[in-house]
Amino acid sequence: MAEGSFDQFDRKILQALAEDGRISNSQLAQKIGLSPSPCWQRVRRLEKEGVISGYRAILDQEKLGAPEVVMIEVVLDRHDDEILEAFGTTMERIPEVLEVHLTTGEYDYLIKVAVNGTRGYEEFLRRKLYRVPGIRHTRSSFVLRSLKNVQAFLPPG
DSSP, rough: TTTTTTOOOHHHHHHHHOOOTOOHHHHHHHHTOHHHHHHHHHHHHHTTTTTOOOOOOOOOOTTTTTTEEEEEEEESSSHHHHHHHHHHHHHOOOTEEEEEEEEESEEEEEEEEEEHHHHHHHHHHHHHGSSSSEEEEHHHEEEOOOOOSSSSSOOOO
């Protein structure tokens, strides 16, 4: 199947699983209007093709003790392969770092971090981020409220 060419049932499956990744196959089949066996086969095909890349639980950061989210723009000293790879590897190892994006524009990276208030953020900066070699400059913004948080966009078919 060509990339992006999904029929109405595939699209309904993807939308339903994006809303509830724990829905049972029988509930999913009923919801989209297929019998369970073809529904299961379609889900397996979408997984095999990599359209569905995995399933995960959404955790409540507040209940975990790190309720604040900070977006940090990072500028590196240099942009050679060694520095870029070292930065990426280091970010993968820091548990507070939720996302890392290489970007265009004024900053090289945008990272999303979960912390426990301003003191938690100060500790993160001093003990972790500022110890990463190659960082020239950062700029931070605390997220006050998240208005929308989805993991994927399903373009119209």
